[in-house]
Amino acid sequence: MVEDRRLAVLRAIVEDYVRTEEPVGSRALVERHRLGVSPATVRNDMAALEDEGLIAQPHTSAGRVPTDKGYRMFVDRLTTLKPMSAPERRAIANFLDGAVDLDDVVQRSVRLLSQLTRQVAVVQYPTLSSSTVRHVELVTLTPARLLVVLILSSGRVEQRVVELAEGSAGGPDVDDVEAGVADLRPRLLGAVVGKRIVEAAAALADLPGQVREEDRTLTTRVAEALGDAMSDHSAEGRIAVGGTANLARYGDSFDSAVRPLLEALEEHVVLLKLIGEATAGGAVTVRIGAEGPYHELSSTSVVATGYGPAEAPAALGIVGPTRMDYPGTMVAVRSVARYVSRILDDA
Amino acid sequence: MVEDRRLAVLRAIVEDYVRTEEPVGSRALVERHRLGVSPATVRNDMAALEDEGLIAQPHTSAGRVPTDKGYRMFVDRLTTLKPMSAPERRAIANFLDGAVDLDDVVQRSVRLLSQLTRQVAVVQYPTLSSSTVRHVELVTLTPARLLVVLILSSGRVEQRVVELAEGSAGGPDVDDVEAGVADLRPRLLGAVVGKRIVEAAAALADLPGQVREEDRTLTTRVAEALGDAMSDHSAEGRIAVGGTANLARYGDSFDSAVRPLLEALEEHVVLLKLIGEATAGGAVTVRIGAEGPYHELSSTSVVATGYGPAEAPAALGIVGPTRMDYPGTMVAVRSVARYVSRILDDA
DNA sequence: GATTGGCACTCGACGCGCGGGAGTGCCAGA
């Protein structure tokens, strides 16, 4: 009973503080939330909540502010995620359905997510480790230069340029190269098409032994380039960031909060780590304030989730101040992730 | 003589103000710049400069600050660009030489530029209107779905998925499609390979009439997709932005300066326009404060230049506060543009 | 035992007044 009301008070404090950005006092609380008790009672509850470390006051005789622990409690115990309204869902679907290719899907997702949440959005490109090789194309640009194009089932295309000239003085003969390429092409396709990236990469190693002596250098170079392209983008996905303009809404605490965040946003590796923990399971993960390893980001929270195929999920989410609308943000993140997953399935 | 000294005073004011970020007074000026005259004389010069609108004082009895017009004069008449030192050049070369493909070149350029200038860097992807079609590849993903890959001489790769199923109830027959593709492939290559994008797009229009009746739908769809891919990225280049963290150094005037800038940075069209004026000629262009059409950006300057082939240059540059080190920034922009151009030539 | 009203207390926000000091403008003399 009493315990219940205390949690209600906590919830009210979080909600008001998120809205007003100002410490909230006992009177304002009872006025806005019909708690059915007097300010004095709320004060007692507040004292108890403060003892538990869930709220704090910036200075004596100021209102209360939720601590990280308080937000955590709020998110874990006090949040019920309402599904989005039908019009909202339709808007999301419309926005994402216009995408023409994978790049576009990611770009649109970032944009959408940042607009929905009014925070900085981060979307990881789908990881490719589980995608398969759809096609490989060899194009001779010049006699001494070969373009290798790798097309994956995810729709992703990687390309590498292979130099053949170095070493031999005058560069190789045009016809030799063409002949070599013609010989190599079917073997290459046979070796890798349809396989998962890891397996395809392994199969590449055997290729040089299977071709004519004079094509060995060519084959080795091509295999290297392909292996490079495969490992490059299977290991860790690239990242798209959007909605940086929302940082301008960080009213106070600019230096302490925005500067390190701007730096983190450029360090894609850090970002990846931040949102990457969220890929497991279907749930939306929330990291609040200093809970993570980056103490510079102690006043920012991360709301993220995985999307895409269950066996190789990518991450997507937002980064914002600890003082944020968690329920709304979580719903938005979840919705976008679902729609993007669906689109990727269809593609 | 007198005129010369006045300009020297202006230069000194600009230099000091850029360094200290504070209005500069007559005494400090003579102390730091060995002008050979007394503060009183400098004061007279300052009054004259103020009459000409080149400097202003934030309030009575404060030091002077350059106006946009003052910066303009400084840039136009008082700036001699020193070439970068050998080690600096080598550092740039090293940094850019590691790039593996076009994307990487652009990414690295943005990064390099933002680090050199400590400003927000913007690099336009090379425009493709003048590049030629190197290769087109058709890959059947499923019987009802075809992947069209367009490879350009610039190293850029575009892809589109073509749906064949809609309309016909059960979807087309596998063999039919394969046959159609086999028939189409050589015609397609013959029609577009080696041509500039514009010409290739025109040639596409004639294709459907040249194939067998039963392949007409297929051909039309493919031609549409290719045309789409061509026009999409020939009209206006994409843009890469980096060094946003440098915005955190905007000491004062955060709301008035950083917010609109952050917004502009997300509007790539606006950015393109900002730096795009700079493509003509080899020179570095400087837009100072409100000289441009965007009055929200009245306290920011743009330093940009063209790079790449003379007949179809792309733009690259930085955006920063009007109070910036113009000579240093201009040299950095110029150097990076030159190196990138060279790399693109080689590739 | 929980709740409530009352009351003293704390402490930041705000407005005000007041030197100090940097910087200017102007003038007379060199």
Added chain:
DNA sequence: TCTGGCACTCCCGCGCGTCGAGTGCCAATC
């Protein structure tokens, strides 16, 4: 044309007093 001197302006920082929101605690009440 330059220079030293001098009066003037006005921002900045400081200290002070007031105000008010908010708390903590206690005794009374349900």
